[in-house]
Amino acid sequence: MQQLMHRLVADPGLGSLVIETRATNETIRFQIAADVRCIRVVESLLGELVPGMQTVKAGVRRAVTRAARLKVTHPLLALDTSRIEAVTRALLAGLSGLRTGEQLVLQLFIGGRVAPMLSRRPPLEARQSWWSLLNHGARTASGDELARVRERRRQHGALVSVRLGAEAATPQKARALIQRLFGALCTIEAAGVRLRLWPEDPAKLHQVRRPWYYGLQLSSTEIASLTGWPVGEGDLPGLPPVSPRQIPPPNWLAGMHQRLAGRVFARSSAPGRPVALGIPPRDALLHTVLLGPTGAGKSTALEHLALADITAGRGVVVIDPKSDLVTDLLERIPTERVDDVVVLDPTDPGPVGLNPLAAATRQPELTVDALLATCKAVFADSWGIRTEEILTAALLTLAKVGGPAATLVMIPSLLTNPAFRRMVTRKLHDPLGVSAFWAKFDAKSPEQQATEIAPVLNKLQQFVIRPQLRAVLGQTQPRFQLREVFTNRTILLVSLNKGVIGSEAARLLGSLLIGQLWPLILSRAALPPERRHLVSIYVDEVHDFLHGIPGDLADALAQSRSLGVAWHLAHQYRNQLTPAMRAAIDANARNKICFGLAAPDARDMAAMTSGLEPLDFIRLPRYATYSTAWVDGQETGWISGITLPPHPSQRPAIDARAASRHRYGIPAKETETALTQLTSHPIPTAPATETTSPPAPPTSPGEFGRRLAPTKRRQK
Template sequence: MLLGPTGAGKSTVLGRLALNDIDAGRGVLLIDPKTDLVNDLLARIPEQRTGDVVVIDPTSPTPIGLNPLATSPRSREQVPEMIADTVLATFKNLFADAWGVRTEEILTASLLTLARTPGATLVDLPLLLTNPAFRCRIIANAPDPLGTGQFWSKYQSLSEAQRLQWIAPVLNKLQPFLIRPHLRATLGQTNPSFDLADLLTKRRIVLVSLNKGILGSESARLLGSLIVGQLWPLILSRAALPPERRHIISVFINEVQDYLALPTDLADALTQSRSLGVAFHLAHQYRAQLPSRLKAAIDTNAHNKIIFGSSAADAFEIARLAPELEAIDFQLLPRYSIYARTIHHGHTNPWCQARTLPMSPATGDPASLRAASAARYGQDARQVEEQLLKRLGLASTPATTTDTTVPTGTNDSAPAIRTTASSNTTGSVTIGRRPKTKRGTESR
């Protein structure tokens, strides 16, 4: 665990730790919300490992795809039920302030139905709820009369107005899929060329570049959380391997509070990961960012701790974990200085003070490694969009016959979602600004 404010040097320490693992031939996953750290690493990848580099950058014109709903024959844990639960946990974490029973019911049935449908993606989710023809086709291919079938029977029996009232909160939560072409191009690939399982089996170096300035904060959170969620069942699948074959995989998450959302107790997850040979390196700026459960899980299970100069509130809390130090010790740390507590061969070392080192000199060209990664695993974003429209039955479809505005809740300035259907019953979902109206209520 690394704790420190912006500019303290956390990214440099994360980068040096990641490079140590890369030099050692380990598989590495790094999630960077600012892209600078990814570029720093790309400039320093050892020549013998350049072929292992995978750069996931949704803003690329040829992005590498991710399909969190895809099952993998390599993992018995990647069954539709666990996949749906993992994605649901991601949504629940992202939308915790506007989450209700109805939203959970709709998303549970929808995600499970899509997870059971070969080739389905998260981009299909809005159309599943708004387009009768598409919905009937998907449901027919994933029958479950005693489970999701019960929900869809009830949903189909609703009037159009009732259905729109049900799904308005859900559709509003899915806006990142609808208005961010970069996200569609990444999550709309039915069969991505890169399999995240290769991180564990082939020791790939997976660098996730989430540019919040282009993607938007919520879209970046969504994508990063989905990647961590997709990794979780792959980690669990290592239980089938004998301990001697569980080579170390290192996962680095900068701004951990935005991306760590799993369908299980986080303390148990960190403990299990360690036993299965996966080492998490979690960085954040201040402790108030962390939900209480995540904070407790990190305090208990992150045995190695690196603390930069801290605020009075954080220093007071951290001092309770360091009997030999006082809060003022953490407050007075100069820039690039740390207090650290480490474990070596099972032995806990006392807290010590140290200075961090700068990154080593750059030796490579980040642009060439990005290009090589995109050529190996990426797909042209325009072609992905065209294939998506064709697969969903939306290509060259005039959408003029009906226009029903979905109520969006109590925020008068919130985007209104309109479902439009043409004469061939194929619908689409668009987003616009809703005119000022009388305040209403939103059922969750």
């Protein structure tokens, strides 16, 4: 601030300047006025010399009812500017605590400039009496006074008129307010220099009239001390806290609203005119990461971006492990797009199905490779060679055979039920491949088989033991295919409520879904670039589901960008991600939205900025953000903002769910009945007088499927 004031005072070409600090019960405003021909130059200097300052056109100024003008007892002596921060703090405290309808104004009218000068002779002591002067002669000022005067003369200065104004319910109250502000100004007094108040016409202050007599000649440092404009690093009275810092958007961003195409998630929170913060469709392909704890506002930002894509007619996938985001979207999706909505919710009585093996007969090896990559990533801690061999054979068998048996939930039955296995494998004609594997497998004893398949069954039990997952993954021919997101621009909302289906089941199903999306994304390479319309994928709690992407995540994000798929990845804290995931997201998610963070994450994100400290991220309140994005090929830099409130609800979510169930769902009871019939075989009924033996126990814990109940030995 001192540097700014030095520059303004040093340039006589700027003409007269008026600096005002105006306070009400709601806010403290800092205003500056200049000649019309110079105002652009002054505005430019403000932006260049005070980083982060944003200027806006001042509104209507309220008139004051009482005013006063500042005088000093010895104008030739300098004021005490050694404690400028303390003076500023006192002034802002004096401007604070006003009631409704009250205001206080501190106005500095800066006129003619005074150049620096040499001290030809030391000033005389200002406090020497006439009697002492006549009897002892003139005495030189003290050392402290000399130092302050020399410092003043070394600086540029100006003629200044300082006015104080107040508005209150009564004249007495207005007088008291002015006196309070004057008391704060007195903290700049020095030895031999006292401030005094002189009555002033309130109209002169309100109309900013040029004074006929300025009364003060001040240095640039003295002027800076009297303005009350913020200086120093700490929090100041009457002003928002320094941390979290309010960072304004670049000036060019205000003209980019049309480019955002409705994809707005927040507005800027720095003083000045609010500017929309968003990510245009084209720049969304640079991918977006949202970081913040539960309840910070991530879902609200995701809702705005997803609704913008839905409204624009794009294909959208939303994976939500809490179901709140899906519910909010269902309530707000435009009416004309409700028919495009598919809700995949395992807890639904008639859920939408997901069967990766349904269309695998054409390229079974590719389908199996994708499924194996997902399983291997999900079960990385307990994955072995034998597990991979058995699971590969089981998946290839079901993929090649097809038909009612080709579902993931049938793998345990294929491994544990000899009759079902014979029924399936007899359709195979692969003597050098899976047929040979099953011949060798069937030649082993039941004990050996149980030992080998136990690790596989332990992993796949999540698919079978939970009725909700069976209802989704057990559908032989689902009514919805994932490719419709890309071909028909369908809206797929995946609700994986961990509290209902379990966190492990949600993780498995979400990873499986992403694993099935990935080949469809890669298949877009066959399309010319102009036909690769934007498809947006939103994943909350992304650390649970990114295992579904095979290979290197950084390469996957880079490939998605060229194939027209934009990823929006949200998570709570960075340690949820593996180091490789963190590095990939940091490098490839160029749009970043941060909410209030814990200390470790705050340090990491502050290191990616220029000008923000970890404490700024830590102190962000709910729904407040720091974000950096790309807009029309330009990076905005980090901007402080507030997320927009949710859109108004248009319908109960249950209506959209019912419509999706009617078009794409299959009742869970039907799926369960079909699975039961598929694995059941006729068993001779024992006579009423005979007691049948109990069913044989499974060969190992965690074994699924059905075995034939023991019967009397058949005669050959």
